Amino acid sequence: MREEQPAWPAGWERRLRPMVTVLPYALLAALAALTVVVRHNYLDAVLCAGAALWNLVLFTARPVWRDRPAVVAVFLTGLNVFGLVMVIRNPWFGFYSVALYAYAFQIVGWPRELYFISAAGVVAGTAQATGLDYHSWTGWLGWAAVVGVNVLPFGLIAWLGEVMLRYQGGREKALREAREANGRLAAALSENAALQERLVEQARAAGVLDERGRMAREIHDTLAQGLTGIVTQLQAAEHVADDPHAWRRHHAAATALARESLTEARRSVNELRPGPLETRRLADAIGEVAATWSARHGIPAAVTVTGSAHPLRPEAEVSLFRTAQEALANVGKHACSATRVGITLSYMDQQVALDVRDDGPGFDPLLRNGGFGLEAMRQRIEALSGILQIESEVGGGTGISAALPLEVSS
Structure with missing residues (x-):
C-alpha cells in the first residue's frame, strides 16, 4: 500500500x-x-x-x-x-x-x-x-x-x-x-575527458617509440647496410692489393655503393620509402636490388615470381622489399662462400610470401642470436600481422620466409 x-x-x-x-x-x-x-x-x-x-x-x-x-x-x-x-x-x-x-x-x-x-x-x-x-x-x-x-x-x-x-x-x-542524471553525465564527461587526455598522451608516447623504431630500421636498411657493404669491399680490396685490376674493381664497387647509400639516405630523409619502389612494382624492385647485389658480390641471385600479382599497401611492399634487402645483406656479410641465392615472391589466395635462400655455411639458430637486422625484419612483418621464419643449420644454408596476409592489401 x-x-x-x-x-x-x-x-x-x-x-x-x-x-x-x-x-x-x-x-x-x-x-x-x-x-x-x-x-x-x-x-x-x-x-x-x-x-x-x-x-x-x-x-x-x-x-x-x-x-x-x-x-x-x-x-x-x-x-x-x-x-x-x-x-x-x-x-x-x-x-x-x-x-x-x-x-x-x-x-x-x-x-x-x-x-x-x-x-x-x-x-x-x-x-x-x-x-x-x-x-x-x-x-x-x-x-x-x-x-x-x-x-x-x-x-x-x-x-x-x-x-x-x-x-x-x-x-x-x-x-x-x-x-541527478545530468550530474552523473557531467561527471562521466569529465572522467572521459581525463581518460581521453591520458589515452592521447599514451598514444603520443607510443607513436614516438614506434617512430624511433621505424627510423632505426630505416637507418639500418640504408646507411648501415651501405656502410657494411663499403667496409666489405674495402677489406676485399686490401686483400688483393697486389692485383691492380681486382683492387680497382673492389674500389669501384665501394665508391658506387657509397654513392648509392648517400642517394638512399637523402631519399629516406625526404620520405622514407625505398627508391626502387617509387617507379617499379615490388617484384621488379626486388629484382633490381638482387641484380645489383649479385654484380657487387659475384654471387648469382635468381628472382622468381609465382601466382598473380596483387596490389599491396605501400607499407606491405616496403616491409617485403626491406626483408629481401636485409636478407641479401646478411648473405654478403655472413655467407660469402655461398654459390647461389634464390628469391621467391609468391602471390597466393590468402597471403603473399617472400622466401630468400642461400647455400652458404648456415648457422645454428639456438646458439646464435639474431642481430638488429633480423629483429628489424621481424618487427616490420609482425607489425602487419605477418609471420617471419628463419631456417638454418650448420652446413645447410639459410632460409628466411616472410608472409603477409592479403588483408593488408587495398
Whole structure:
C-alpha cells in the first residue's frame, strides 16, 4: 500500500494552517455564545467546551501526535462524535462541519481522509435534514440523499487533490532524476575527458617509440647496410692489393655503393620509402636490388615470381622489399662462400610470401642470436600481422620466409 501523504503541497499547508488552528475554536466559541444567548442552553455550551478541550489536548497542545495515524484517527473520530451529538440537539451546529472538513483534508492522507470526509458529511447532512420524518423509510432515504450530496462533492475534491499531488510528485521526481542524471553525465564527461587526455598522451608516447623504431630500421636498411657493404669491399680490396685490376674493381664497387647509400639516405630523409619502389612494382624492385647485389658480390641471385600479382599497401611492399634487402645483406656479410641465392615472391589466395635462400655455411639458430637486422625484419612483418621464419643449420644454408596476409592489401 502506498504511504499516506498530506493532501496539500507544503505551500498550501502554510496558507491553510489557520483552518485547523484557529477556525475550530472560533466556530465553537461563536456557536456556544449563540446557544447561551438565544436559547439559554448551557448543555450545548458544555458540549462546545468539551469539543474545544478535546481539540486542545489531542491536537493543538501535542504537535508531535499529528504524525501518529492512530492518535489522529481517535482525535477526528471524537470530534465527529461531538459534532453529531451537537447537530442532533441543535441543527445550527452544522456550521461546525466546516472545521471537520478542514481537518479531514489537511491532517489525513489519502485514502483514509475519505472516511473522515464521509463522517463530516454525515454531521452536515444530519443538520441539513432536520425536520424529516425518521419514522418512515422515506425520511431515512431523504437523510441518505442529503448526506450523499454533502459527501460526494468533497470526496471528488479529495480525489482530484490526490491526482494533482501524484502528478506534482511524479514531476518533481522526474526533475530530480533528470538533475541527478545530468550530474552523473557531467561527471562521466569529465572522467572521459581525463581518460581521453591520458589515452592521447599514451598514444603520443607510443607513436614516438614506434617512430624511433621505424627510423632505426630505416637507418639500418640504408646507411648501415651501405656502410657494411663499403667496409666489405674495402677489406676485399686490401686483400688483393697486389692485383691492380681486382683492387680497382673492389674500389669501384665501394665508391658506387657509397654513392648509392648517400642517394638512399637523402631519399629516406625526404620520405622514407625505398627508391626502387617509387617507379617499379615490388617484384621488379626486388629484382633490381638482387641484380645489383649479385654484380657487387659475384654471387648469382635468381628472382622468381609465382601466382598473380596483387596490389599491396605501400607499407606491405616496403616491409617485403626491406626483408629481401636485409636478407641479401646478411648473405654478403655472413655467407660469402655461398654459390647461389634464390628469391621467391609468391602471390597466393590468402597471403603473399617472400622466401630468400642461400647455400652458404648456415648457422645454428639456438646458439646464435639474431642481430638488429633480423629483429628489424621481424618487427616490420609482425607489425602487419605477418609471420617471419628463419631456417638454418650448420652446413645447410639459410632460409628466411616472410608472409603477409592479403588483408593488408587495398
